[in-house]
Amino acid sequence: MKLRTLSLGFWLFGLLLVSVVAGVALGSVSLAPDVVLHALVGRLADVTADPVAERIVWQLRLPRVLMALLTGGGLAIVGVAMQALVRNPLAEPYILGLSSGASVGASLFYLGFLPPLLSRTLSMPLAAFLGALLALTLVYLVARQNGLLSITRLLLGGVAISALMASITSFITFASPSPDKLRAVLFWLLGSFSGARWSLLPLPALAALLGLLGMLALTRPMDLLLLGEEPAAQLGVPVERAKRLLIFIAALVTGTLVAFSGTIGFVGLIIPHVVRALTGVPHRRVVPLSFLLGAIFLIWADLIARLVLPGVELPVGVVTALCGVPFFLMLLRRSHYRFG
Amino acid sequence: MRLFSRRLLLLLLLVWLSACRPSPAPTDGTLSFTDDLGRVVTLPRVPERVVTLAPSLTEIVFAAGAGHKLVGVTTADDYPPAVDTLPRFSALPVNFEAIVALQPDLVLATDQVNNPRDATTFEALGLPVYFFAYASLEDVLEAILTTGMLLGTESVARRTVDSLYTRLTQLAAVVDTLRQRPSVLVLISDATLYAFGRGSYVHDLVARAGGVSLTASLPNPAPVLSDELVLQLQPEVIVVAAGASYNPDQLLQRHPSWDLLPAVRHRRICGMEPSLILRPGPRLLDGLEALLQCLHPALARKLP
Numbered sequence: 001m002k003l004r005t006l007s008l009g010f011w012l013f014g015l016l017l018v019s020v021v022a023g024v025a026l027g028s029v030s031l032a033p034d035v036v037l038h039a040l041v042g043r044l045a046d047v048t049a050d051p052v053a054e055r056i057v058w059q060l061r062l063p064r065v066l067m068a069l070l071t072g073g074g075l076a077i078v079g080v081a082m083q084a085l086v087r088n089p090l091a092e093p094y095i096l097g098l099s100s101g102a103s104v105g106a107s108l109f110y111l112g113f114l115p116p117l118l119s120r121t122l123s124m125p126l127a128a129f130l131g132a133l134l135a136l137t138l139v140y141l142v143a144r145q146n147g148l149l150s151i152t153r154l155l156l157g158g159v160a161i162s163a164l165m166a167s168i169t170s171f172i173t174f175a176s177p178s179p180d181k182l183r184a185v186l187f188w189l190l191g192s193f194s195g196a197r198w199s200l201l202p203l204p205a206l207a208a209l210l211g212l213l214g215m216l217a218l219t220r221p222m223d224l225l226l227l228g229e230e231p232a233a234q235l236g237v238p239v240e241r242a243k244r245l246l247i248f249i250a251a252l253v254t255g256t257l258v259a260f261s262g263t264i265g266f267v268g269l270i271i272p273h274v275v276r277a278l279t280g281v282p283h284r285r286v287v288p289l290s291f292l293l294g295a296i297f298l299i300w301a302d303l304i305a306r307l308v309l310p311g312v313e314l315p316v317g318v319v320t321a322l323c324g325v326p327f328f329l330m331l332l333r334r335s336h337y338r339f340g
Numbered sequence: 341m342r343l344f345s346r347r348l349l350l351l352l353l354l355v356w357l358s359a360c361r362p363s364p365a366p367t368d369g370t371l372s373f374t375d376d377l378g379r380v381v382t383l384p385r386v387p388e389r390v391v392t393l394a395p396s397l398t399e400i401v402f403a404a405g406a407g408h409k410l411v412g413v414t415t416a417d418d419y420p421p422a423v424d425t426l427p428r429f430s431a432l433p434v435n436f437e438a439i440v441a442l443q444p445d446l447v448l449a450t451d452q453v454n455n456p457r458d459a460t461t462f463e464a465l466g467l468p469v470y471f472f473a474y475a476s477l478e479d480v481l482e483a484i485l486t487t488g489m490l491l492g493t494e495s496v497a498r499r500t501v502d503s504l505y506t507r508l509t510q511l512a513a514v515v516d517t518l519r520q521r522p523s524v525l526v527l528i529s530d531a532t533l534y535a536f537g538r539g540s541y542v543h544d545l546v547a548r549a550g551g552v553s554l555t556a557s558l559p560n561p562a563p564v565l566s567d568e569l570v571l572q573l574q575p576e577v578i579v580v581a582a583g584a585s586y587n588p589d590q591l592l593q594r595h596p597s598w599d600l601l602p603a604v605r606h607r608r609i610c611g612m613e614p615s616l617i618l619r620p621g622p623r624l625l626d627g628l629e630a631l632l633q634c635l636h637p638a639l640a641r642k643l644p
Binding site: 027028029051052055056059060061188194195197306309313 | 569572596597
């Protein structure tokens with residue numbers, strides 16, 4: 001079993017490398033493979049390559065692919081965290097209103113309703129983080145009754161909070177004093193990596209890695225939480241603290257990623273599910289493999305978004321939703337769905 | 341069944357309402373026009389109270405010499421300064437109540453902004469609507485003449501249009517001497533790269549100002565361009581419709597990889613007042629001259 005997981009990890013890692021190469025080689029402008037190779041190697045080996053190809057490969061495609069990698073990995077493990085938190089595999093940041101909460105915070109800041117507290121690059125993720133935290137706390141409070149989480153209430157609460165947050169976003173968008181930013185906001189709300197640049201990568205990278213490390217440290221409490229809160233407490237898990245940490249990680253990672261790339265749904269739903277089907281329930285396997293598979297998935301989703309219309313970009317959230325919603329409905333149809 | 345009869349009732353009501361309007365009878369001074377959508381618009385007399393459903397139409401009414409007849413404009417209107425004192429109403433969606441309260445004799449609309457289906461609602465309210473549709477610069481100039489005819493200020497409208505045509509001919513004469521026509525990329529915004537695709541009149545404007553628009557062949561009429569596509573197009577001039585005071589450095593800040601573009605290297609990035617090229621009205625000529633100033637500053641000085 002152990003060996004199988006390891007080899008699965010290696011396979012996924014190899015696939016991730018292939019995806020990164022594909023993400024760099026393909027795009028809305030077609031470049032010949034040798035031109036791409038030249039541009040890639042040229043920078044490293046100090047050989048002069050075609051300058052346009054060099055810009056496309058190094059300054060546009062590579063940071064974009066890395067942003068998709070970090071976002072995909074981050075959103076996938078947030079899905080794992082939320083599913084452990086509510087003990088149900090249907091939980092996901094997009095469905096539970098976390099992403100919409102983050103976009104309320106971010107658009108409030110973007111449209112000039114909130115003052116930049118720190119620098120611009122830090123304030124927007126901070127506002128998004130607070131929005132995500134607020135949405136998740138609300139949903140959690142609505143769904144909780146006598147110490148038990150009702151899954152019906154959780155999903156319905158998520159739908160309601162999503163709708164509420166989306167309408168708040170619409171309201172502040174329409175009330176915005178700077179109408180020229182509207183188009184940019186609308187595009188960003190659907191999720192896109194088109195603005196990815198090297199200088200924007202550190203913060204999402206930090207959030208995704210912190211989230212990954214935090215989740216890796218919490219693998220045992222998460223396993224035990226699946227048994228139920230009381231059994232987990234009897235087995236020595238500080239249940240409340242573990243749950244609060246999971247909420248914090250989910251809000252931090254979602255908030256930061258939404259602030260940079262917009263709301264991209266369903267990655268956290270599809271990926272952990274597929275990983276559990278491949279490797280079983282234990283989180284010490286599910287967490288790292290979900291990160292890898294989420295990264296691969298979103299790199300390809302972004303590639304589809306870039307390639308499907310000639311010369312034109314599609315918001316990547318459209319692609320993930322088109323893949324994710326049928327998947328979600330399929331899961332809902334299986335009425336007795338459980339972990340494992 | 342009940343639903344059906346209710347619909348029938350509504351239909352009858354509409355028929356009755358439309359029958360209530362004065363029927364076209366040229367003998368008693370009623371005027372009859374056919375608008376650009378092929379609808380017949382009858383007016384009992386020359387209108388004295390007019391509302392416009394788009395900023396471009398307001399500018400056209402003023403150019404036709406009938407600005408004093410406007411009794412209301414949309415919340416988006418900002419030109420000429422005389423509109424500042426007029427009552428406002430929302431045009432998207434149309435605030436019918438506010439318009440009825442203004443008691444206009446004529447409503448001017450354009451299929452570029454307004455929904456032609458709104459015409460039925462206006463008809464039911466007893467308000468005549470004239471719809472404009474324009475596909476070219478000449479159509480816009482014709483619209484000024486038509487407006488003059490509708491509002492009884494034909495001679496002023498004729499004079500305005502003649503002088504606009506004179507400017508157009510002068511510009512064409514200057515541009516015809518050109519041998520080199522730079523490739524031009526026109527952007528609506530600088531962060532998300534909205535541009536103009538196939539069928540847009542913007543390409544015609546660029547051509548008249550002595551340039552070649554790069555996005556004319558894109559299949560999508562309102563495409564969002566990718567950074568790499570722009571890198572491949574290698575525009576020699578970039579026009580950003582984000583105001584005349586647009587800071588060209590901002591473009592490079594938002595798109596650092598564009599330092600290679602000829603437009604960036606030769607600092608040929610122009611900010612343009614959006615209403616001058618995006619609003620199909622009399623100021624399109626100003627927009628054209630501003631474009632010429634951007635593309636061929638030396639030629640622009642030759643204009644009288």
